[in-house]
Amino acid sequence: MSRSTTPPAAAESLRGLCGGAVHLPGDPGYDMASSPWNLQVHHHPAAVAYPASPTEVADVLRAASKAGLQVAPQGTGHGAAPLDGHLGESVILHTAGLSELSIDVENRRARVGAGVLWGDLTEAAGRDGLVGLHPSAPDVGVVGYSISGGIGWYARKLGLQCHGITALEVVLADGSIVRATADQEPELFWGLRGGGMPLGVVTALEFDLYPLETVVAGFLAWDRAQMDQVLPAWTQWCTTAPEEATTSLRLLTVPPMPQIPTELHWRNLVLIDGAVLGSDSEVAEILAPLRALKPEFDTVRRVPAETLVRMHLEPEGPTPGYASSRLMSGMPDDAIAAILDIAGPDAVDGPDITEFRHLGGALHRPNDGAALASLDGEFLVLGFGLRLDPAEWDHSRELAVRMLDTLRPWQTGREYLPMLDDRIDTRKAFPPGVHARLSALRAAVDPDRLFVGPHL
The missing domain is CATH 3.30.43.10 (Uridine Diphospho-n-acetylenolpyruvylglucosamine Reductase, domain 2)
Structure with missing residues (x-):
């Protein structure tokens, strides 16, 4: 073009x-x-x-x-x-110039401008033994992540980040500046907590922090040859894992990043990472079934909570890539067989990265004060195409989409908007009544459609 x-x-x-x-x-x-x-x-x-x-x-x-x-x-x-x-x-x-950042230690609350990144917020809050419900990468913006939903490393216990928002400063289409809370502009407050519609420019928001200085976190890694054992074992473990455990399983070829042990570079691995809240003995008992699979690498240990924002080893800085997702109602044997066929140790030309995030727990409990009240499904499957050569971009995207399409029989039919690089109709993300309410709200605050949103 x-x-x-x-x-x-x-x-x-x-x-x-x-x-x-x-x-x-x-x-x-x-x-x-x-x-x-x-x-x-x-x-x-x-x-x-x-x-x-x-x-x-x-x-x-x-x-x-x-x-x-x-x-x-x-x-x-x-x-x-x-x-x-x-x-x-x-x-x-x-919004990069909106860089306000303050921590109210007594009330365990943060106020951040729309230009603040999670790495900066995590570091600032960590100095006072506090943590937010951050994502798995430090260079993601706090505001964009928060108002769109927000699945972090404590999600199964503490819920979505959008549910922790207590106030928003918003510039509306007519140029008026308003403060939205549960009591002041309550409908706008509801819609901006996960609604995914362009309702205004959020210039700052306030949200809850949690007292957490350390947490048990890290990854367990196996060679891809053991995938037929690890994947079904993890999915079975997830059915009884307590809410204190939030984990993901990835199938990937490890990139040569400096923070990754050199002996893992370019290895085809099955990797389970995440965080578990609780005492060392409680966590050891929770993780025992996974460790019984004898991972080749085990980095899980008690670490400062602020370090978890980089634990997932996602690329920092501008990167070419494709990422999309689907919500799954479960992963029965047929689904696991389909995954093994496309991305198992004997598969040819599989997707660059496939990731499964365990949902449930607090993510299933509805919050009626937010447009995104809860998340449907037991797992979120993500397909990634991450290649530097532009000549390979289309092919890597096709491989990721093939995995997502193959798992269609076990999908809920709902979509999680923040992790969709494909443009979709937002009616797929919300129940009919919620979508109608969001549409009415948009018509009220932006009748001339000044704002353009990522989805239809």
Whole structure:
């Protein structure tokens, strides 16, 4: 796709906003400003603006509306893939400059601006023995992750991160700045807790933290040749594992990352990682059935809680890749057989990475104060295509999709929006009544559809 170097005439009216931090096509900083975290995605927006305050956000919204342009708020750009090719008449409103971060130790609460990353928040909270319900990568934005759902390493015990939100600062389409809580703008508060619809620009949010200085966490690893033993054993273990245990199982070829032991580099492995809350003796008893499978590597031990944000060994910094997911009602023997056929030790040309995250526990208990009240299913299966060579991107994506499609018979039919690089109809993510309520809310706060969302 060719890149235009001439800004739409309407976008010229944005020049001078945000103290001059506005980039139009042809400007020296435009290419870098419009590039999201996922380097497979190439946005060509009408403009990119970097506001440094809610007031500057409001100025951009008013100017974009007057110019007949839409607005796409973006933090890190982790969820940018569904918007690929849809932003030619839009302004990317980049929130990196909204960097407020404070920890209320007494009330165990954080307040963060939309530019704060989880690595920064985790480090700040960890100094006071507190932890948030963070994701498995430190360079994910706190706000985007939080308002979309948020499955972390304590999810089966403590639930979704969106349920821990206590207040949001939001700039609405008309430029008004509001505070949304359970008592103030309650409908907006409900919709921004996991609703996945573009309702406004969240410039800051407040959420609960938890007193946790250390936790037992790490990974167990086996050669892929043992997959036919490890996968069914783990799925069986998951049926009785207590809520204190949140784990995932991955099938992958280990990349040569410096934080990974060199003897694992390029190995085809089955890897179980996660965290277990409890005393050392309680955790040892919980993990005993998995350790009985005699993993080749066992790094599980008590560690500072703040280190878990990097435990999953996900790539940090802009990376080309594809990632999508499906919710599964279970993994019976037929499903396991299908997985072994595509990604087992004898499979040819299997997906780059397949991951299964164990759900249940607190994730099944509904929170009526959030649009995403709970998560359907027992597992979330993720298919990844992670290759540096652009010539291999389409093929690696096809392999990931093949795995997800093969598991269709055991899927719930619901979707988890934050982990979807494919653009879908949001009616697949919520029960009919919830979706109708979200649609009515969007019509009320953004009647002219100023904001463009990643999904339909």
